[in-house]
Amino acid sequence: xxxxxxxxxxxxxxxxxxxxxxxxxxxxxxxxxxxxxxxxxxxxxxxxxxxxxxxxxxxxxxxxxxxxxxxxxxxxxxxxxxxxxxxxxxxxxxxxxxxxxxxxxxxxxxxxxxxxxxxxxxxxxxxxxxxxxxxxxxxxxxxxxxxxxxxxxxxxxxxxxxxxxxxxxxxxxxxxxxxxxxxx
Numbered sequence: 001x002x003x004x005x006x007x008x009x010x011x012x013x014x015x016x017x018x019x020x021x022x023x024x025x026x027x028x029x030x031x032x033x034x035x036x037x038x039x040x041x042x043x044x045x046x047x048x049x050x051x052x053x054x055x056x057x058x059x060x061x062x063x064x065x066x067x068x069x070x071x072x073x074x075x076x077x078x079x080x081x082x083x084x085x086x087x088x089x090x091x092x093x094x095x096x097x098x099x100x101x102x103x104x105x106x107x108x109x110x111x112x113x114x115x116x117x118x119x120x121x122x123x124x125x126x127x128x129x130x131x132x133x134x135x136x137x138x139x140x141x142x143x144x145x146x147x148x149x150x151x152x153x154x155x156x157x158x159x160x161x162x163x164x165x166x167x168x169x170x171x172x173x174x175x176x177x178x179x180x181x182x183x184x
Contacts, residue, residue, distance in 0.1 A: 034058055034171030042177050051174040062167045069160035076156075077149035084138075084145035091138040095131040102128045 035054035042048040105121035 034167075036172055036174050037170075040172050040175045042174050044177055048174060048176050055171070055174055058171060059168070062164055066160050066164040069163075070157050073153040073156035073160070077153035080149040080152075081142075081146050084142045088135070088138040088142050091131070091135040095128070095135050098124065098128040098131040 035051055035058055042051055102121070102124040105117070105124040109117045109121045111117075
């Protein structure tokens with residue numbers, strides 16, 4: 001299994017775990033703001049529990065958005081590569097058909113070596129050469145598409161990583177309420 005597939009499976013699994021917990025079902029929803037943006041201090045145990053819950057949902061939502069972004073980037077890369085692979089396969093199929101025509105023309109030339117058969121064999125050989133060139137060009141295009149798609153996915157993942165890091169750094173866990181009569 002290649003690295004891209006493993007990453008996609010891991011990201012999809014992580015997303016399904018987070019979605020299964022009910023927090024932030026979609027990365028495209030508006031993410032809630034950090035619940036501790038104004039202050040990390042809490043006044044009571046109930047307040048602390050509520051803010052801690054909101055903070056956990058914020059963290060889960062941030063991670064879910066990241067996982068969805070990674071998954072989307074990898075799937076887009078795979079789709080672009082698959083489309084180009086289909087072009088290569090079509091070119092190879094055309095080459096096989098052209099090669100079969102060359103073989104048939106050579107067989108016909110053995111049976112009847114007239115100028116008509118020679119011309120047919122020559123035409124079939126030209127078509128085969130063009131088909132072979134098309135296969136080479138399609139394979140070059142596939143390599144370029146793979147590079148481009150993987151580069152785009154890498155950029156998207158890097159941006160998602162940066163966004164997640166920034167979101168997690170900007171939001172801090174709530175502090176439990178101070179016990180009455182105790183000093184820091």
